[in-house]
Amino acid sequence: QAVVTQEPSLTVSPGGTVTLTCGSSTGAVTSGHYPYWVQQKPGQAPRTLIYDTSNKHSWTPARFSGSLLGGKAALTLSGAQPEDEAEYYCLLFYSGAYVVFGGGTKLTVL
Amino acid sequence: EVQLVESGGGLVQPGGSLKISCAASGFTLSGSAVHWVRQASGKGLEWVGHIRSKTNNYATAYVASVKGRFTISRDDSKNTAYLQMNSLKTEDTAVYYCTRLTTVNTLEAFDIWGQGTMVTVSS
Numbered sequence A: 001q002a003v004v005t006q007e008p009s010l011t012v013s014p015g016g017t018v019t020l021t022c023g024s025s026t027g028a029v030t031s032g033h034y035p036y037w038v039q040q041k042p043g044q045a046p047r048t049l050i051y052d053t054s055n056k057h058s059w060t061p062a063r064f065s066g067s068l069l070g071g072k073a074a075l076t077l078s079g080a081q082p083e084d085e086a087e088y089y090c091l092l093f094y095s096g097a098y099v100v101f102g103g104g105t106k107l108t109v110l
Numbered sequence B: 001e002v003q004l005v006e007s008g009g010g011l012v013q014p015g016g017s018l019k020i021s022c023a024a025s026g027f028t029l030s031g032s033a034v035h036w037v038r039q040a041s042g043k044g045l046e047w048v049g050h051i052r053s054k055t056n057n058y059a060t061a062y063v064a065s066v067k068g069r070f071t072i073s074r075d076d077s078k079n080t081a082y083l084q085m086n087s088l089k090t091e092d093t094a095v096y097y098c099t100r101l102t103t104v105n106t107l108e109a110f111d112i113w114g115q116g117t118m119v120t121v122s123s
Helices: none
Strands: A004-006 A009-012 A017-024 A036-040 A047-051 A064-069 A072-078 A086-094 A098-101 A105-109 B003-007 B010-012 B018-025 B033-039 B045-051 B060-062 B070-075 B080-085 B094-104 B107-113 B117-121
Touching: A004 A086, A009 A017, A017 A086, A017 A105, A047 A064, A047 B107, A072 A086, A086 B045, A098 B045, B003 B094, B003 B107, B018 B094, B018 B117, B033 B070, B045 B070, B045 B080, B045 B094, B060 B070, B080 B094
Parallel strands: A009 A105, B010 B117
Antiparallel strands: A004 A017, A017 A072, A036 A047, A036 A086, A064 A072, A086 A098, A086 A105, B003 B018, B018 B080, B033 B045, B033 B094, B045 B060, B070 B080, B094 B107, B094 B117
């Protein structure tokens, strides 16, 4: 089974910009992995922010954006807010059917 | 209100079985795939498996650690998906979430997530 890697933790200042990345043990992450970014706050269910690399749901704040960067999927937060403090998981599809989550990035806004 | 509601979690002994449900309300589940994801206490999210729609022949797929022990099914007449868990192990203890994979502007996307149901495997 593939392993999906994320930074364990990152810190960003309020109003600052931070980029979270998501790599795959099988090689470069491509659009064919349909990268997702899922946000989870303590005690809450997950919430999908980004799907298929860069697409946003209606509830996704405009300050979040997704992309492919240097062989990885990336989530960029521009203008961080205190409420953005959360765990962020990427997930990738393999062979169009199997899903693997990354270990998550704990984002602190401080 | 559009939502998914999991139910049926509880305490079960190692080696036992449990069937949990994922009921949709406010929309029709039949056209979407349903995925199950679990989270052990203090740990990350782990994909468990999925079931596709009737159009896709109700195809299923599972993570290796549950294959042969867990079965995902659905009853579209009840707008509900299920996760049957057999030969349960202590390491299956987790909150189990369901989420739907649906079409958003011609692309497939996970959108709605349930609130989760707790499954505890312990003697």
